[in-house]
Amino acid sequence: MKNYIHGRWTKSHSSDKLNVTDPGTQEKLWEVPLGNRDDVDSAVKSAFGAADIWRNTPATARIQYLFKLKGLLEDNREEISRVCTMECGKTLAESRAEMQRAIENVEVACGIPVLMQSEFSEDIAVGIDEFIIRQPVGVSACIAPFNFPIMIPFWFLPYAIACGNTYIVKPSEKVPKTMQMLFELIDQLDLPEGVVNLVHGGREAVDSILDHPNIKAVSFVGSSKVARYVYERAARNGKRVQAQGGAKNPVLVLPDSDMEITTKIINDSVYGCAGQRCLAASTIIPVGDHKRVFTEAIVEAAKTRVTGYGLEAQTEMGALISRESKARTEHLIQKGLDDGATMLLDGRKAKISGYEKGNYVKPTILENVNPDGDLNRTEIFGPVMGIIHVNNIEDAIKLVNENNYGNAACIFTSNGSYARKFRNEANAGNIGINIGIAAPMAFFPFSGWNDSFFGDLHGQGKHAVEFFTQTKVVIERWPKEWTRKF
Numbered sequence: 001m002k003n004y005i006h007g008r009w010t011k012s013h014s015s016d017k018l019n020v021t022d023p024g025t026q027e028k029l030w031e032v033p034l035g036n037r038d039d040v041d042s043a044v045k046s047a048f049g050a051a052d053i054w055r056n057t058p059a060t061a062r063i064q065y066l067f068k069l070k071g072l073l074e075d076n077r078e079e080i081s082r083v084c085t086m087e088c089g090k091t092l093a094e095s096r097a098e099m100q101r102a103i104e105n106v107e108v109a110c111g112i113p114v115l116m117q118s119e120f121s122e123d124i125a126v127g128i129d130e131f132i133i134r135q136p137v138g139v140s141a142c143i144a145p146f147n148f149p150i151m152i153p154f155w156f157l158p159y160a161i162a163c164g165n166t167y168i169v170k171p172s173e174k175v176p177k178t179m180q181m182l183f184e185l186i187d188q189l190d191l192p193e194g195v196v197n198l199v200h201g202g203r204e205a206v207d208s209i210l211d212h213p214n215i216k217a218v219s220f221v222g223s224s225k226v227a228r229y230v231y232e233r234a235a236r237n238g239k240r241v242q243a244q245g246g247a248k249n250p251v252l253v254l255p256d257s258d259m260e261i262t263t264k265i266i267n268d269s270v271y272g273c274a275g276q277r278c279l280a281a282s283t284i285i286p287v288g289d290h291k292r293v294f295t296e297a298i299v300e301a302a303k304t305r306v307t308g309y310g311l312e313a314q315t316e317m318g319a320l321i322s323r324e325s326k327a328r329t330e331h332l333i334q335k336g337l338d339d340g341a342t343m344l345l346d347g348r349k350a351k352i353s354g355y356e357k358g359n360y361v362k363p364t365i366l367e368n369v370n371p372d373g374d375l376n377r378t379e380i381f382g383p384v385m386g387i388i389h390v391n392n393i394e395d396a397i398k399l400v401n402e403n404n405y406g407n408a409a410c411i412f413t414s415n416g417s418y419a420r421k422f423r424n425e426a427n428a429g430n431i432g433i434n435i436g437i438a439a440p441m442a443f444f445p446f447s448g449w450n451d452s453f454f455g456d457l458h459g460q461g462k463h464a465v466e467f468f469t470q471t472k473v474v475i476e477r478w479p480k481e482w483t484r485k486f
């Protein structure tokens, strides 16, 4: 596997390599180089060199490359989705869906000429006008997680380049081939050399990005611990940073919600992508007196979900990314039991016929989870639902707001005033009302609060335009008497 620097596939300067394995079989797929400072430096040199040409290319011309990219993404959807499934473990349908989200972000970024429009005030004083212009920030970079290898870099990349920045992508070393394939499409765009670059790697590549004086803006998505580290280190180095972290998303279920639809949606939210989604529901909080009805319905829904290899047509839930991830999930389940929870559905010791070595955990449900225990306090990132019953909506919202994270919070109800109260009072950046995965469309910012986000401006939509541009206020005087007659 190679880096893509200055419009060419380039061998890494590093001899360190990592084996990439298929999470569903544990078989080795390929090797990825763990890029070093020299690799990042080459990418930055190239991006820095291309910055002037690119920012002086009119926005209307820049977006023509994105129109072409949209077509290439659509034409290659299937092939890239297959590779994504192989290295990430998710189902093919899930890979296709994230491909769709990536395409939608390209589409929104095609609107940059409008989104970057300036604000203008004429005659703020006699003969004086004032206006704002937006200019690119310069070389920018993104550091991505494993769980959405296609979609997440596209929360940033299309906006960055449409706004006139040059760009570097550092994908997760666990799923590098998917981004390599996307760069094979980018290579076909005939962009000026250096506008977009790819550097494979892990920690050294990240630190080199965070320290490089010529990188002006960094977008990060990953676990909260690393997000905080990235935020602090990049900010200390004077960069603009947006760092999206982990999550622990609560879902309230009120007795007036439609139990059949609600349990189906919650089931998809908890177990989609095997729980490895930053918006996945994790703690379910039934409110009031419908304990039995809810728990029986949700166990029935979860039991029927077919766990298996991602490329098999019948599979509804794939494997966890690694052995460590599986062990960690099972450890947290045990901690939950030790802290007093009751097991309603045990997905440990999952054996998938033909894929015995894969990192599978089947849907798991624990009831009466200790709110202060590790299972409720820690991001699991696995197919585990913890249920905590409460008596009223005030207690439920209190529980939501005791959570250190704040990525998403959802409520299921048919009562508008409860929904409104929740929307106002829940401390989370993405709110779902009768929605299980509160994922904003590409023209809305992907929000997130507390330990789920460090920074100000989020990815996607107008926030991305703000993040990737800096404003200049121009105050201009043209006295009438300077108008010469010809």
Ligand code: NAD
Pocket: 143, 144, 145, 146, 147, 148, 152, 170, 171, 172, 173, 201, 202, 203, 206, 207, 221, 222, 223, 224, 226, 227, 244, 245, 246, 247, 277, 278, 379, 381, 407, 446, 448, 452
């Ligand atoms: P991760 O934090 O382990 O890795 C993310 C990136 O950081 C990778 O590119 C990796 O190479 C790099 N990295 C890892 N450890 C590092 C270190 N010590 N120093 C410097 N760089 C390091 O995250 P992951 O396991 O790949 O992804 C899962 C996490 O991402 C979950 O916590 C999930 O909630 C979060 N996530 C958040 C969002 C969001 O929008 N908030 C979206 C997707 C995933």
